[in-house]
Amino acid sequence: MTMIPRVFPLVVLSKMKLPEWAMRWLHYIPIAIMAALLSQELLLTSADSGYIRLWAALPTVLIAILTRSLMGTVAVGIISMMILRYLF
Amino acid sequence: MKENAATQERLFWLGVKDCLPTVLGYLSIGFAAGVVERTAGLSIAEIALMSVVLYAGSAQFIAVGMFAVGAPITSIIATIFIANLRYLLLSAALAPYFRHLPAWKNTIHGFLLTDETFAVATNRLSLVGYADNGWMLGLNITAYLNWLLANVAGGIFGQWIGRPEAFGLDYALPAMFIGLLALQMADRPGRRTDLTVVACAVLLTIGLNTVLPSGIDVIAATMLAAAIGMVIEKWK
Numbered sequence: 001m002t003m004i005p006r007v008f009p010l011v012v013l014s015k016m017k018l019p020e021w022a023m024r025w026l027h028y029i030p031i032a033i034m035a036a037l038l039s040q041e042l043l044l045t046s047a048d049s050g051y052i053r054l055w056a057a058l059p060t061v062l063i064a065i066l067t068r069s070l071m072g073t074v075a076v077g078i079i080s081m082m083i084l085r086y087l088f
Numbered sequence: 089m090k091e092n093a094a095t096q097e098r099l100f101w102l103g104v105k106d107c108l109p110t111v112l113g114y115l116s117i118g119f120a121a122g123v124v125e126r127t128a129g130l131s132i133a134e135i136a137l138m139s140v141v142l143y144a145g146s147a148q149f150i151a152v153g154m155f156a157v158g159a160p161i162t163s164i165i166a167t168i169f170i171a172n173l174r175y176l177l178l179s180a181a182l183a184p185y186f187r188h189l190p191a192w193k194n195t196i197h198g199f200l201l202t203d204e205t206f207a208v209a210t211n212r213l214s215l216v217g218y219a220d221n222g223w224m225l226g227l228n229i230t231a232y233l234n235w236l237l238a239n240v241a242g243g244i245f246g247q248w249i250g251r252p253e254a255f256g257l258d259y260a261l262p263a264m265f266i267g268l269l270a271l272q273m274a275d276r277p278g279r280r281t282d283l284t285v286v287a288c289a290v291l292l293t294i295g296l297n298t299v300l301p302s303g304i305d306v307i308a309a310t311m312l313a314a315a316i317g318m319v320i321e322k323w324k
Contacts, residue, residue: 005169024317085256
């Protein structure tokens with residue numbers, strides 16, 4: 001299931017061309033899926049009290065925009081969550 | 089493009105070297121994935137198998153998370169599939185550089201495609217103009233082994249942790265989504281349309297969550313939000 005979308009275009013599309021509307025739709029798929037999965041993770045789980053998952057996103061988003069480092073963002077997210085869970 | 093074995097070997101090690109900047113980032117996410125998988129009840133062997141077969145941080149977090157709440161296997165598979173549909177775009181973007189390689193080699197390179205190796209590959213391929221088989225193998229194999237190692241290390245470490253939540257480790261997944269979202273939007277034009285698509289995806293997910301089963305709501309919200317972006321771009 002992770003393999004089909006990775007392999008198929010590289011093998012088939014290297015031999016053909018997609019219509020323009022399909023390329024434009026595909027262009028927005030990555031950010032749409034990230035946002036959808038993220039809102040599910042932050043808003044639709046009942047694992048934590050209050051909105052602390054949402055609060056932990058604040059420093060995480062800030063670091064993501066400032067550093068554009070995946071590792072830095074993940075590290076700050078984990079540490080923020082650890083501190084927030086310790087406090088509340 | 090005809091290269092002898094010595095050149096291919098040199099390119100392979102160049103690929104390994106070019107992969108190194110991404111190693112630490114994926115080590116931390118793979119480690120967190122391993123810990124979460126172990127504490128969800130998977131054995132070290134199952135963790136190794138999962139990282140080798142799925143080879144995707146988001147897919148593995150999703151699989152464990154949905155498995156833990158008892159979601160049906162069909163909806164787990166469907167969610168993983170839709171979550172990885174983004175690779176269609178990455179794979180399609182690289183496709184023009186792979187015209188000269190046979191399909192079976194492209195199958196291997198495609199399977200080993202990740203967000204990070206994609207970023208490294210586009211950098212080089214746009215300079216060189218085509219994909220060296222040796223260089224791609226060096227890049228991909230380094231990333232693949234690093235991922236397996238990180239997952240297993242996390243799994244072993246996870247045996248000594250009772251609750252990974254206390255250390256915030258389960259937050260690695262949303263943090264990774266935030267990081268990838270910021271990276272993707274930083275590197276391209278049309279910020280306003282991007283932000284509209286993001287807002288639509290969030291609202292649609294929340295709204296559809298009340299009427300659709302978990303997993304399907306994410307799929308539907310994604311496809312609709314992307315379609316909204318497509319229409320805005322066309323009418324602008």
